[in-house]
Amino acid sequence: MRKKIVYSIILVLLILIVTVGLYLFKFKQPKPEIHLKEQSFNQLPGWETADLRPSLETFKVSCKAFLKQNPEKIVGSKFIELKVNDWQPICQAAMNVNPESNKEIKAFFETWFSPATFHTDEPVKGLFTGYYMPLVKGSLTKTDQFNVPVYGVPKDLISVDLGLFDSDLKHHRRLFGRVKENSLIPYYTRKEIRKGAIEGFAPTLAWIESPVDLQFLEIEGSGVIELENGEQIVIGYAAQNGQPYTSIAKVLIERGVLTKQNASMQGIRNYFKAHPEEINAVLNQNKSFVFFHRHSRVEALGSQGVPLTPGYSMAVDLKWVPIGTPLWLKTTRPDHKNKKKPLERLMIAQDTGGAIRGPVRGDLYWGTGDEAIFIAGHMKNMGYYWLLLPKTYFNHERKS
Template sequence: MFWNRLSLRHGLIAAGTVVALLAGCTHPSVKPVSPSTTTTTDTPVTWNTLPPTSDTEVVAGFKAWRAGCVKLQNDAVWAKPCQAAAKLPLSPAAVRDFMQSQLDIYALGTDEGREGLITGYYEPVYVGSLTRTAKATVPVYAVPDDLIVVALDEVYPELKGKRLRGRLKGRTLVPYDAASTIASNGSKAPVIAWLTNPMDLQFLQIQGSGRVQLPGGRQLRLAYADQNGRPYRAIGKWLVEQGELKSADVSMQSIRAWATAHPARIADMLASNPSYVFFERKPDSNDGPSGSLNVPLTAGYSVAVDRRAIPLGSLVWMSTTTPDGLNLSRPVAAQDTGGAIAGTVRADLFLGTGDSAGELAGRMKQAGRLWLLWPRGVALPSASAK
């Protein structure tokens, strides 16, 4: 079968910048949890068990979650709490009272423990052009005219979420071209922008959305539109296997530095990842990019989660640290998903736009805990319903 095994997100993909670059190499202090081999536990706890945080953090996290309520107006679980939240003044006392009166708390974990992995992702900005120039020679493609996508659950309900991607060869559906073929031969797709560096395109595809800095100051916003159906292979892992980098040293910065030092081998490195992402233009805006919930993400307070463990739209309490060792405890909004986000205690924190956010995302790989804040009196969904 050649359906997409990366489970690409609607907005941003392959969440967890470091994890996406390594795909399998793990932080020494965090044991990865596979949802297919562990038992999830949602244990009810009291409010005083939550790690403390400031009023500023509580209000900011609540505000980010409330912004997503526009997509939950008809949701059986969240419609009523969202209606109540819409009328709430943004004062610390009102927000804390709302949470404690309207929501129950469940400590998330598995039979392997309650500590998991917290990573970060961001929206990159790359120099480019709307037309090909002497410097801007790397095309960013829209969805190809010959790409065919088949939703398998329309025939086989047990394959919910699985999609077959390919192209027609005569009357036969065959796998779509791999990334290396597209890079060499082009694609039957409109070019929506041109970048100046092939590494910029690779990182844009890993993040799944971004901005192109155009001449004159305008920034063109791009978002994930579709994918070629090939499995994602981490270029960082390829560099480790080649003996070029140690797994502990893999980051966007180290990969880019290696590419700068070895321009003749860039094509070989990129060819190790057959996955290829196609993009679409989005309206110009200063808001964050849209995630899987299709609402703008809030820097520092929107997270990507595994929706099998945490339903989209949920309010979550997160406790972790920054790469510099500072404690980070706050409510966050589950508004996105991603292929590298798998497991019960697993979250990817959206960190913003541009180089500073990217530098932080490149280092964010922390141990952490999660608590699900769920409407009082509403039964938790089964794993199959999330």
């Protein structure tokens, strides 16, 4: 009897050891490192039947920027080293492609590019959202109605390019701060700025009605302010305070007042309309703050400094994806009938944003108007993309 008890105890211990071992093996193993994996065009779903004409025109907009730049300028990312001279021969060829011949356009991309994905032990999947060009009412002078300032870049904001101090840090994010007693310290938070911390240090570009409107201008990165006389001024992203970004939707979901299903732009606006007393407390949870500058053209400009094309320009994390890169996208998008309408399209990386973080993360620009607002406000869909990188990049990688 005693032996049976001992054997039973030993058996239980062995089962526990095996179970714990399997758990540790499954959950405690280090995650595989992310790496680039070269692919072929026949692995791109929908590539054979895609209409590439709008994509070529969007890419040529990026090319106009590349063709004006110093060939030795670094335009790669932390993981993908590229210079302008990797793009210039491609861009010169792009300008000579027949823009009406889909067959010729397809051959152009297949001649000059090789697809690649970010991989661990499988392709990396990511989140895709949308943004648009918002229109808000405003004034050039402060009034009882328009009393929320839209700030330009403060004169005491310091931007630090770490690559100037250490070449290993050349693709890391910039630091933003201010000098106090000969030390660089973090810049003011949203709450401090809203309380007047930068009055006298930053130009006021305009005054608008609501801090909620300002928050969405920051999220979109650009917008149009319509003045009382009908004149319109266009503003775009210039800099940020360097503080961490917190999603307002996430804050409201964690408070239990919204759900993942209704925490869209429209849902957030509706909640604040019903609970105006909570606006400042909730918005201040996002310490990040964006500063703007005025544009001379009434159109959205991306961080590449080129006009964005609705439906074909995408914001990415420039730590991972080089600016100007074509990206074959496979995801879904909302429409009024089907929230998961398939979307397979060649996008161009022409923008970035404070909330766009990770190797596979995209924010699609949809333009202006009610349809753009609807799609941008509801799009939160998972998917994949393939980077179309210059073949010179892979030729260099094989030699090194």
